[in-house]
Amino acid sequence: MKLRDLFTPDTVKLEIDSDSKDEILKELIELLELDDKSEAILFKTLKRRENLGSTGIGKGIAIPHCRSLVVEETRLAYGRKSNGAEFQAIDGEPVHHFFLIVAPPLEVSNQYLPILGKIAQFAKDPDIPEKLLQIDSPDAFLTLLEERGA
Amino acid sequence: MKPSSPTPPMHPQLMILLELQDLRAKYRELERDEASAAVEREVFNVDPDEALTGLGEAIEKLENSLSAPVRARYDRISPNRDRVVVPVLRGVCYGCFVSIPTATAGDQEVNQVLQGCESCGSFIYVVT
Numbered sequence: 001m002k003l004r005d006l007f008t009p010d011t012v013k014l015e016i017d018s019d020s021k022d023e024i025l026k027e028l029i030e031l032l033e034l035d036d037k038s039e040a041i042l043f044k045t046l047k048r049r050e051n052l053g054s055t056g057i058g059k060g061i062a063i064p065h066c067r068s069l070v071v072e073e074t075r076l077a078y079g080r081k082s083n084g085a086e087f088q089a090i091d092g093e094p095v096h097h098f099f100l101i102v103a104p105p106l107e108v109s110n111q112y113l114p115i116l117g118k119i120a121q122f123a124k125d126p127d128i129p130e131k132l133l134q135i136d137s138p139d140a141f142l143t144l145l146e147e148r149g150a
Numbered sequence: 151m152k153p154s155s156p157t158p159p160m161h162p163q164l165m166i167l168l169e170l171q172d173l174r175a176k177y178r179e180l181e182r183d184e185a186s187a188a189v190e191r192e193v194f195n196v197d198p199d200e201a202l203t204g205l206g207e208a209i210e211k212l213e214n215s216l217s218a219p220v221r222a223r224y225d226r227i228s229p230n231r232d233r234v235v236v237p238v239l240r241g242v243c244y245g246c247f248v249s250i251p252t253a254t255a256g257d258q259e260v261n262q263v264l265q266g267c268e269s270c271g272s273f274i275y276v277v278t
């Protein structure tokens with residue numbers, strides 16, 4: 001299972017418009033192109049997870065994640081906020097890179113945790129945050145994943 | 151890009167049940183799945199015990215907002231199974247894999263009514 005295969009250019013947004021945590025989550029959710037009700041449920045579920053503790057893992061990276069009935073298979077999206085946003089990250093620094101993961105409640109293949117682990121590993125690679133700031137198209141994002149074998 | 155057709159309204163109690171479902175799933179995962187709890191602890195710095203307390207409170211609050219008949223059914227089915235709401239995909243209940251001909255994905259109004267699967271008793275959410 002490659003991260004590269006779980007993203008499409010449509011699920012990559014290089015300029016997140018919003019500044020607040022809630023609006024950023026909504027913008028990420030929109031990339032999944034669900035219906036309005038599903039978006040609303042997913043937002044609530046992601047918020048609940050954020051309330052347990054920010055998914056900002058430091059170094060400018062956040063990985064909002066949850067399981068939800070509104071998806072049939074694991075879905076990923078990436079959003080970039082070049083000038084950074086306050087996300088109550090562990091290190092208190094602004095977040096530039098948002099990796100959204102939504103998995104169905106039950107999956108036969110149980111991809112959720114391995115995917116979460118892979119993203120954390122990829123994003124924490126010392127030069128990745130900088131490289132992510134430099135990419136200029138969704139395809140370049142996919143290429144970067146490919147180059148890293150992620 | 152959004153789907154072009156307007157989203158059909160959903161029964162408000164079904165919205166609550168779906169939210170409850172997601173919270174219960176998170177609760178179970180932290181409580182029973184050591185690998186998940188470890189990821190939350192190590193990658194995200196979340197204390198699983200504190201998280202369980204917070205989730206438990208949120209679940210109780212939502213349960214209390216269910217209407218009496220829905221709550222009665224919920225109380226009946228929730229102790230015995232992981233999922234109180236199950237998706238219906240292409241006319242098949244994913245709680246028991248029995249086909250539910252009346253709940254088809256093509257029917258746009260279907261989630262406006264709160265329905266249960268006659269075979270397994272779960273509340274159903276028709277994925278359109």
Ligand SMILES: [Zn+2]
Binds near residue numbers: 243267268269271272
């Ligand atoms: Zn059933």
